[in-house]
Each structure stands twice: as structure tokens, then as C-alpha cells.
Amino acid sequence: MTTTSDLPLAPTGGCACGHHDEAVPRLDARELPHAIRHGAILGAVSTLPVGGALDLTAPHDPTPLLAQIEELLGGAIAVAYLESGPQAWTLRLTRTR
Secondary structure (H helix, E strand, C coil), X not given: CCCHHHCCCCCCCCCCCCCXXXXXXXXXXXXXXXXXXXXXXXXXXXXXXXXXXXXXXXXXXXXXXXXXXXXXXXXXXXXXXXXXXXXXXXXXXXXXX
């Protein structure tokens, strides 16, 4: 039987699985069902390690979502707009603390 203490520990800032590159992951909210969109994004953002980032693409300026992220994580996420409409908005969300 394997217990959690038998599993290899990942170094801070990465998973250490060795099966992917270190590129910033992308999440296209337009491909998520509307009913679970914010919950899925909040889950992804809340699991970012300090210094980790996620590029989020949305069908509109996600200011309500950014307010939810601020409420949930209290200023721990820096936001940089990479693309600002009119068809899509892409933001880089980076965990700062």
C-alpha cells in the first residue's frame, strides 16, 4: 500500500514530474461550460504556486472574475492584460505570495 509519505515530494514552484515543459499554461474560458466557468478558473488560480502564472483567455473583460479572485486571494494575484478585445481578452495571472 502506498501512503502519501511514500510519494516523492515536488520542489517548490513545480510538480517535478518531468513530463511537461515550463511554459505558462493557458486556460481558455470560452471552452468551459458557463455554469462552471468561474469555479473552474478560481480553482486553477488558487492552486498556482508563488511565482507561478496562468494565461487566461475570456470572451469579455473579466472584471467580475478579477473581483472574485481578489476577494478569494486578497491581492496575491498580479494581473497583466496581454490582449484586450474585441473578440477575446487574454490576461496573465501571476501568484505573488
